[in-house]
Amino acid sequence: xxxxxxxSVNYGSRRVLHDASLDVQSGEVLALIGPNGAGxxxxxxxxxxxxxxQSGHVRTNGDDFNALSPMQxxxxxxxxxxxxxxxxxxxVWETVLLGRTPYLNFLGQPSxxxxxxxxxxxxxxxxxxxxxxxxxxxxxxxxxRVLLARALCQSTPILLLDEPxxxxxxxxxxxxxxxxxELAHHDGLAVLIALHDLNLAAKYADxxxxxxxxxxxxxxxxxxxxxxxxxxxxxxxxxxxIKHPFSDIPLVLPESRK
Amino acid sequence: xxxxxxxxxxxxxxxxxxxxxxxGSVFLSPLELWAALTGHGTQTSAAxxxxxxxxxxxxxxxxxxxxxxxxxxxxxxxxxPLADPFLIGVASGAGLGAVIAMxxxxxxxxxGLMAIPMxxxxxALLTVLIVYSLARVGKTVPTTNLILAGVAFSSFxxxxxxxxxxxxxxxxxxxxxxxxxxxxxxGWTAILxxxxxxxxxxxxxxxxxxxxxxxxFGDDQAQQLGLNVTRAKTxxxxxxxxxxxxxxxxSGIIGFVGxxxxxxxxxxxxxxxxxLIPLSIISGATALLISDIIARVVLAPQExxxxxxxxxxxxxxxxxxxxxxxxxxxx
Numbered sequence: 001x002x003x004x005x006x007x008s009v010n011y012g013s014r015r016v017l018h019d020a021s022l023d024v025q026s027g028e029v030l031a032l033i034g035p036n037g038a039g040x041x042x043x044x045x046x047x048x049x050x051x052x053x054q055s056g057h058v059r060t061n062g063d064d065f066n067a068l069s070p071m072q073x074x075x076x077x078x079x080x081x082x083x084x085x086x087x088x089x090x091x092v093w094e095t096v097l098l099g100r101t102p103y104l105n106f107l108g109q110p111s112x113x114x115x116x117x118x119x120x121x122x123x124x125x126x127x128x129x130x131x132x133x134x135x136x137x138x139x140x141x142x143x144x145r146v147l148l149a150r151a152l153c154q155s156t157p158i159l160l161l162d163e164p165x166x167x168x169x170x171x172x173x174x175x176x177x178x179x180x181x182e183l184a185h186h187d188g189l190a191v192l193i194a195l196h197d198l199n200l201a202a203k204y205a206d207x208x209x210x211x212x213x214x215x216x217x218x219x220x221x222x223x224x225x226x227x228x229x230x231x232x233x234x235x236x237x238x239x240x241x242i243k244h245p246f247s248d249i250p251l252v253l254p255e256s257r258k
Numbered sequence: 259x260x261x262x263x264x265x266x267x268x269x270x271x272x273x274x275x276x277x278x279x280x281x282g283s284v285f286l287s288p289l290e291l292w293a294a295l296t297g298h299g300t301q302t303s304a305a306x307x308x309x310x311x312x313x314x315x316x317x318x319x320x321x322x323x324x325x326x327x328x329x330x331x332x333x334x335x336x337x338x339p340l341a342d343p344f345l346i347g348v349a350s351g352a353g354l355g356a357v358i359a360m361x362x363x364x365x366x367x368x369x370g371l372m373a374i375p376m377x378x379x380x381x382a383l384l385t386v387l388i389v390y391s392l393a394r395v396g397k398t399v400p401t402t403n404l405i406l407a408g409v410a411f412s413s414f415x416x417x418x419x420x421x422x423x424x425x426x427x428x429x430x431x432x433x434x435x436x437x438x439x440x441x442x443x444x445g446w447t448a449i450l451x452x453x454x455x456x457x458x459x460x461x462x463x464x465x466x467x468x469x470x471x472x473x474x475f476g477d478d479q480a481q482q483l484g485l486n487v488t489r490a491k492t493x494x495x496x497x498x499x500x501x502x503x504x505x506x507x508x509s510g511i512i513g514f515v516g517x518x519x520x521x522x523x524x525x526x527x528x529x530x531x532x533x534l535i536p537l538s539i540i541s542g543a544t545a546l547l548i549s550d551i552i553a554r555v556v557l558a559p560q561e562x563x564x565x566x567x568x569x570x571x572x573x574x575x576x577x578x579x580x581x582x583x584x585x586x587x588x589x
Contacts, residue, residue, distance in 0.1 A: 045478070050477070050482060070484050070485060071484040073484070074483055075484075077482075078482070081478065081482075084475075084479070086475065087337075087474040087475060089529035089589055090471075094471075098472060098483055099483065101468075101484045101485070107468055108468025108471065154483070
């Protein structure tokens with residue numbers, strides 16, 4: 001499980017995250033939603049350790065992550081970054097194998113077991129046929145699946161995803177989120193995923209946290225967080241929230257500004 | 259076959275080494291070379307081989323290894339195909355140090371003769387230290403800052419060097435000769451002086467291939483995958499700069515090798531740094547040996563500075579390799 005306690009992050013002198021606290025249990029998907037600039041990416045980057053935090057703690061079962069080296073941390077947390085440009089000359093296979101870094105020596109030579117894990121990860125994201133392709137030739141959706149495979153290779157109990165569906169079409173959005181949910185419910189991972197699509201969050205997340213202006217305004221089950229008053233205040237837009245006609249989840253419908 | 263690249267590169271190196279030892283004012287055939295090496299040859303050929311040819315060949319080979327290995331490392335470190343070992347000021351610092359030392363009349367003793375290379379070496383390392391400190395922001399060293407600080411400081415050092423050269427007209431030709439590069443000051447002392455730094459620096463780089471692969475994905479991803487990014491970058495910078503400074507101190511500033519050889523290796527053998535760095539090191543030696551042979555032969559008995567040959571011959575060769583490359587995404 002992942003415990004984020006009173007996390008505060010600055011960019012220079014500007015505070016972008018105030019005292020954010022969140023719990024992600026093993027076996028659940030927690031969706032982080034909020035308007036642009038709310039601090040979702042910042043929170044994920046701070047938890048994964050690439051930006052420093054001003055105050056607060058990030059823990060798992062008692063271990064404080066700040067006390068760990070990057071290598072040790074990488075055995076606990078794997079991150080799927082937002083659509084990034086990958087160095088085009090590397091193949092998919094080479095890229096995914098890099099996910100085994102926390103378990104390799106400094107020479108980076110993979111064993112048979114590492115290669116098996118990489119193969120299985122690629123298979124799980126349905127990208128095994130892409131293995132010999134160069135990363136520069138992939139489409140956005142394929143690239144995102146490769147990044148997810150690499151994160152799976154890291155064999156970590158915690159998975160962070162930063163808006164992984166941002167540039168994907170409907171088919172890939174659904175298949176990626178279904179896989180993410182399976183990783184939590186079936187494999188027992190603690191998954192924290194930043195999403196901009198509220199309805200996808202409602203459908204695939206067990207719990208949702210709403211981040212606005214660097215503060216967690218609400219967290220809980222989808223119907224507790226996706227309330228008209230909270231959403232309108234966060235997005236400065238009138239919305240209607242109805243019950244989804246075919247399932248038990250809320251459906252957020254934006255109204256036009258008058 | 260996985261080792262095809264190494265086999266080919268090593269064969270080319272052995273060929274270049276043999277040619278370098280054979281060619282000169284007295285041509286030594288491979289048989290004579292072998293005889294002299296094993297102690298069976300004539301007195302003259304042994305003298306030529308051991309006092310002149312071997313140290314010069316060794317110096318050229320080591321210089322080529324250092325420049326090419328560091329070039330590959332810098333290109334990976336800065337994720338920039340235009341990076342070469344002189345990017346953050348090693349060359350300009352060394353040049354400044356050498357020219358300052360040249361304005362002093364040193365005694366004709368061992369230390370007197372070592373004064374210029376030593377000044378160049380120290381000045382080169384000082385430059386990297388200054389540039390690194392200027393570029394540092396808190397606990398990290400952003401690559402853009404390094405490049406900008408390096409370029410700015412290089413311009414400063416180069417202008418100062420030119421100014422000093424203008425003021426002491428007697429030394430200009432000598433300084434220019436040094437700056438253009440060449441193994442004019444060779445001998446076993448030179449080899450012994452630079453060998454430790456070279457082996458430390460290149461040794462570190464050879465084992466850093468995996469870290470360099472990770473860095474290609476950006477600092478964030480590299481860190482998230484478990485690499486201590488700041489520590490890795492610092493070590494790589496120190497290792498490359500050590501090797502380059504040592505090479506430049508005795509061979510002057512030989513351009514093009516450090517920039518082009520890694521690219522040719524990438525085009526032929528791929529972008530994996532675990533292989534790219536060793537292959538660049540081996541082939542850098544080959545490339546510089548061949549350039550030096552050309553430099554000695556073309557206008558014999560006069561020697562052209564090697565730096566001129568590397569650019570004049572290297573550029574067309576590289577363009578030819580580039581045109582023949584079918585795969586687009588080699589970088």
